[in-house]
Amino acid sequence: DIQMTQSPSSLSASVGDRVTFTCRASETISIYLNWYQQKPGKAPKLLIYAASTLQSGVPSRFSGSGSGTDFTLTISSLQPEDFATYYCQQSYSSPRTFGPGTKVDVK
Amino acid sequence: QLQLQESGPGLVKTSETLSLICSVSGGSFTGGSDYWGWIRQAPGKGLEWIGNIFYNGMTYYNPSLQSRVTLSIDASKSQFSLTLSSVTAADTAIYFCARDSSTAYGGRSFDFWGQGTLVTVSS
Numbered sequence: 001d002i003q004m005t006q007s008p009s010s011l012s013a014s015v016g017d018r019v020t021f022t023c024r025a026s027e028t029i030s031i032y033l034n035w036y037q038q039k040p041g042k043a044p045k046l047l048i049y050a051a052s053t054l055q056s057g058v059p060s061r062f063s064g065s066g067s068g069t070d071f072t073l074t075i076s077s078l079q080p081e082d083f084a085t086y087y088c089q090q091s092y093s094s095p096r097t098f099g100p101g102t103k104v105d106v107k
Numbered sequence: 108q109l110q111l112q113e114s115g116p117g118l119v120k121t122s123e124t125l126s127l128i129c130s131v132s133g134g135s136f137t138g139g140s141d142y143w144g145w146i147r148q149a150p151g152k153g154l155e156w157i158g159n160i161f162y163n164g165m166t167y168y169n170p171s172l173q174s175r176v177t178l179s180i181d182a183s184k185s186q187f188s189l190t191l192s193s194v195t196a197a198d199t200a201i202y203f204c205a206r207d208s209s210t211a212y213g214g215r216s217f218d219f220w221g222q223g224t225l226v227t228v229s230s
Binding site for chain 1: 153154155156167168169170171203205210211212213214215216217218220221222223
């Protein structure tokens with residue numbers, strides 16, 4: 001199985017901050033990396049697929065980059081509704097695997 | 108807008124079988140290259156993929172659960188189902204159903220999700 005790791009596991013930030021977190025795969029996954037946002041009590045929401053393509057309706061302050069084993073998700077200016085947990089997930093091979101998540105909370 | 112809705116018992120006894128149904132509405136269920144999947148999340152934990160099923164019944168399972176999982180599909184009702192046998196407390200989780208869609212760049216993503224249903228396993 002491809003193992004996904006994320007760092008940091010949590011971060012504290014303020015509205016307006018630029019935040020970046022990373023996801024690493026245990027082996028190369030090309031660009032087959034998705035990012036999801038999950039708020040408490042809600043289902044995950046797809047933000048970015050294929051490492052850098054914004055899902056329809058997702059604000060442009062979200063961006064993704066990377067290929068191979070190392071990926072990043074950036075929020076250019078954190079908004080109040082962005083405090084949540086973010087998961088990466090690979091679709092390169094089965095079984096699909098998710099990272100453990102990065103929780104963004106209020107500083 | 109595609110909608111998915113999980114249904115099933117919220118409490119299952121230890122060693123028995125968990126059964127859930129996902130009902131899909133607002134979009135095509137049998138067209139294209141979409142798969143239909145189950146993902147679970149233990150309380151306070153991360154996401155675990157359980158398996159996917161295609162409209163023709165082709166299935167892909169997580170090897171960690173494969174011996175206990177069966178996915179099935181009823182295209183006439185736009186529903187797909189999960190059964191998980193011999194459950195233990197470790198199977199207590201929120202169970203989500205989702206559409207697994209192909210992307211224009213290759214790869215796949217879970218782009219539509221149900222709200223999730225909590226299943227508690229207890230004796």
